[in-house]
Every structure is written in structure tokens, then in C-alpha cells.
Amino acid sequence: MKYFDSKYFHYKDSELYCENVPVKKIVDIYGTPAYIYSKNFFKDRFLEFDDAFKKVKHKIFFASKSNFNLNVIKIFSDLGAGIDVNSSGELYRALKAGVNPKNILLTGVGKTKDEIILGLENNVLLIKAESLQEVILINKLASKLGKKADVALRVNPDVDAKTHPYISTGLAENKFGIDSSSALDIFIECSKLPNINMCGIDMHIGSQITTVEPFVEAVIKMSELTKKIISAGINIKHFDIGGGMGVIYNDEKPFTPKELADVLVPIFMGINCDIFFEPGRYLTANGGILATEVLYTKQNKKKNFVVVDAAMTDMLRPSIYKAYHHIQPIQLKNQQDIKADIVGPVCESGDFLAKDREVENVEAGDFLAVMSAGAYGMVMSSNYNARRRAPEIIVDGSDFYITRSRENFEHLLYDEKIISQLHK
Numbered sequence: 001m002k003y004f005d006s007k008y009f010h011y012k013d014s015e016l017y018c019e020n021v022p023v024k025k026i027v028d029i030y031g032t033p034a035y036i037y038s039k040n041f042f043k044d045r046f047l048e049f050d051d052a053f054k055k056v057k058h059k060i061f062f063a064s065k066s067n068f069n070l071n072v073i074k075i076f077s078d079l080g081a082g083i084d085v086n087s088s089g090e091l092y093r094a095l096k097a098g099v100n101p102k103n104i105l106l107t108g109v110g111k112t113k114d115e116i117i118l119g120l121e122n123n124v125l126l127i128k129a130e131s132l133q134e135v136i137l138i139n140k141l142a143s144k145l146g147k148k149a150d151v152a153l154r155v156n157p158d159v160d161a162k163t164h165p166y167i168s169t170g171l172a173e174n175k176f177g178i179d180s181s182s183a184l185d186i187f188i189e190c191s192k193l194p195n196i197n198m199c200g201i202d203m204h205i206g207s208q209i210t211t212v213e214p215f216v217e218a219v220i221k222m223s224e225l226t227k228k229i230i231s232a233g234i235n236i237k238h239f240d241i242g243g244g245m246g247v248i249y250n251d252e253k254p255f256t257p258k259e260l261a262d263v264l265v266p267i268f269m270g271i272n273c274d275i276f277f278e279p280g281r282y283l284t285a286n287g288g289i290l291a292t293e294v295l296y297t298k299q300n301k302k303k304n305f306v307v308v309d310a311a312m313t314d315m316l317r318p319s320i321y322k323a324y325h326h327i328q329p330i331q332l333k334n335q336q337d338i339k340a341d342i343v344g345p346v347c348e349s350g351d352f353l354a355k356d357r358e359v360e361n362v363e364a365g366d367f368l369a370v371m372s373a374g375a376y377g378m379v380m381s382s383n384y385n386a387r388r389r390a391p392e393i394i395v396d397g398s399d400f401y402i403t404r405s406r407e408n409f410e411h412l413l414y415d416e417k418i419i420s421q422l423h424k
């Protein structure tokens with residue numbers, strides 16, 4: 001069986017701990033499935049990234065779509081991060097977490113009118129537009145509100161991030177941004193709009209990128225373009241390279257922030273802009289686990305199955321990306337490994353957490369941890385099969401706090417009711 005072991009999630013006397021707290025102690029109180037996060041992982045990870053780029057004027061915007069728990073947003077914000085929001089809902093969450101709108105970037109390939117208005121009314125730092133039509137709409141809405149909107153344009157640098165096709169975003173065939181060949185003309189056109197202040201250029205080439213080359217290639221292209229835009233008289237102040245920095249789920253060997261800085265800082269030195277980053281997964285993935293209980297085990301002629309109480313509704317990544325997460329016991333029993341499919345209770349064959357996985361021979365009543373679940377875990381959860389969403393607990397040293405309880409049955413109904421006229 002392969003283990004994930006770090007300073008933040010580690011074994012002591014065969015017990016899995018999150019920081020100084022045995023995970024079993026938390027699940028005994030809050031049940032399973034449950035998301036458990038390490039505050040000090042988030043903190044150390046942010047500080048490491050921030051430190052790596054200290055030679056250039058920069059700001060890190062935490063991509064809250066990876067984990068939009070209010071306290072997680074606040075942990076990063078209190079450390080000095082800005083927040084990248086991808087919808088009005090995420091903007092609402094960031095504001096509720098107490099984030100100053102001047103530290104918020106509003107992103108999104110298909111922002112609605114209402115979302116743009118909310119961004120303008122709250123005076124977010126930048127609206128990152130993805131098409132000429134969108135900038136024209138922002139101009140119109142800003143003019144109605146009597147404002148001048150600070151806008152960045154997302155350019156598609158057409159580089160291959162060599163990642164999963166669903167999370168690759170910087171190829172010409174992807175839906176994101178504007179084409180780099182027409183970018184200069186579009187910037188010039190946008191800069192003529194009276195209620196628009198074109199002040200940023202932005203890219204985001206994909207997610208879970210483990211080598212520096214795609215970043216180098218894209219940043220070189222974008223810095224050349226930026227110089228041309230500035231020469232055309234447009235005052236670009238912010239150069240945003242997006243997120244996508246990869247992490248270890250299994251045996252990946254991603255670059256460190258320092259290694260990324262070593263190759264990018266010299267390029268950044270050639271442009272006179274603040275450098276923005278938007279990491280999500282890098283800051284959160286390895287800082288969380290999903291704890292689950294084994295309900296049943298069974299064998300058929302071909303396979304062993306371990307049926308657990310967490311499902312694709314709690315953790316969708318294995319189902320949609322065939323993503324790998326280590327799955328390991330919360331209490332090691334030093335038994336022989338078996339090879340098994342680890343599956344959830346939802347009525348779908350796609351409801352699995354792992355296939356043909358070597359795992360310690362567990363039995364009903366044992367607890368397992370799905371590792372590296374801090375990014376794109378809880379945020380992708382759903383109520384399919386009318387399942388109630390899991391609670392989220394944050395550990396800080398020897399203390400732990402429930403930040404969001406398990407949903408109750410009333411949450412499942414919201415304001416849904418029987419309409420008597422429909423049943424006459």
C-alpha cells in the first residue's frame with residue numbers, strides 16, 4: 001500500500017494525525033464522511049510561494065474555486081493573499097469572509113450582467129474579461145453606474161500544458177480568453193472605451209501542471225505581447241500568470257515555487273508590471289483529507305470491493321478525471337494488503353474513489369482517509385441521490401473546529417414544497 005505522509009498528515013503509533021490531533025478523535029465526534037483540513041499546511045504553503053517570488057513586486061490571489069470554505073478564504077486573506085473569484089457566489093463568499101474588494105479579482109469565461117454589476121458595485125480590484133463583447137458590456141454597465149472599470153483581458157497563449165484535457169485551458173482549441181494573434185488590436189479597441197481602464201493582462205493555461213516549461217513558454221509569449229501593448233500607449237500595470245501549479249497526488253514530481261521563480265523572475269524583470277499569481281490546488285490540495293468509514297466488504301469472481309460511506313457526491317475527481325488519490329487507513333493494523341475497488345453508495349458504476357487499489361485489508365467499521373482532498377473536493381460536492389453534504393473541520397495545532405456542519409434533511413429541500421393545485 002502506498003502512503004501519503006507529511007508534516008501535516010502523519011502516523012504516530014499507527015494512528016493518522018492531522019497536525020497534533022488524531023483523525024479518529026475528529027470522526028468520533030463529527031462522523032463520516034468528513035473533510036478535515038490542516039490550517040498550518042495552508043499557511044506554510046502560502047508563505048513558501050510568497051517567499052519564492054520576493055525579488056519581484058507580486059501578489060498571490062488564492063483561487064477560491066479550489067476550496068471556498070469561508071475560513072480557508074480568511075486564512076489566506078489574513079496572510080496577505082488576494083482572492084480570485086469565479087462567480088457572484090464566490091464573490092459573495094469572499095466578501096462574507098471579510099476580504100477587502102480591493103483584493104478580489106473577478107474571473108470567469110461567461111460572467112452574467114448581474115455578476116459584472118456586482119463586481120462593479122463592490123469595486124473589485126479587476127474584472128478579468130475574456131472577450132471583446134464582454135469588455136463592451138462592462139463599459140456599458142460601468143457607464144450606467146457612473147464608474148470607470150479596471151479591466152484585464154485574458155489572452156490564450158496557445159501552449160500545451162500537458163495535463164488532463166478537461167483541465168487544460170491554454171490551447172487555441174480551448175474556450176478561454178482571446179486569441180493571442182488579435183490581442184494587440186483588441187487591447188487597443190478596448191482602451192478607447194470611455195468607462196474602461198485597461199490595466200491588466202492575464203493568462204491561465206491549465207491545472208495540475210508539473211513542469212515549468214509550459215509556464216516559461218507562455219510567459220515569454222505574454223511578456224512580448226505586453227511590451228507591444230505598452231508601446232501602443234496602454235498602461236498595463238498587472239501581469240497575471242494564473243494558477244495551475246501541480247501537486248503530488250501519487251508519484252508526480254512537480255516543480256517547487258523556488259524552481260518556478262528561478263526561471264520566471266528573469267522574464268518578469270523585463271516587464272514593468274506587478275506580477276499576479278492565482279494558485280488554487282497548490283495552496284490547498286495536500287492540506288485536506290476526506291475521512292470515510294468502511295460499510296461493507298465483498299468479493300466476486302473478479303474483484304474485491306470495499307464499500308465506504310463517501311461517494312462521488314463528496315469527491316468527484318476520481319469519477320470525472322480518473323484522478324488518483326491515496327487512500328489509507330486512519331488506524332493501521334499492519335495487515336496484508338488486498339487489491340480492491342473502493343466504491344461509494346451512489347447508484348452509478350462511476351461512483352468509485354479508487355480502482356484496483358492495493359489497500360490494507362480493511363473490514364466494516366474501519367476508517368479510511370482519501371488523501372490530498374483539500375482542492376476540488378468539497379466544492380464539487382452535490383446532493384445527488386439526496387445525499388447530505390459532508391462537514392468541514394479545520395485543525396490548528398492541537399485544536400480543531402467544525403466550520404460547516406453536515407447538512408440536515410431540511411437543507412435538501414430548501415424551499416421546495418408540495419403545490420396543492422398540481423394534485424387536484
Ligand SMILES: *Cc1c(COP(=O)(O)O)cnc(C)c1O
Nearest residue numbers: 063204207243244278279280281
Ligand atoms: C481554476 C483557475 C485557477 C486555479 O487553478 P489551480 O490549478 O487550482 O491552481 C486560477 N485561475 C483561473 C482563471 C482558474 O480558472
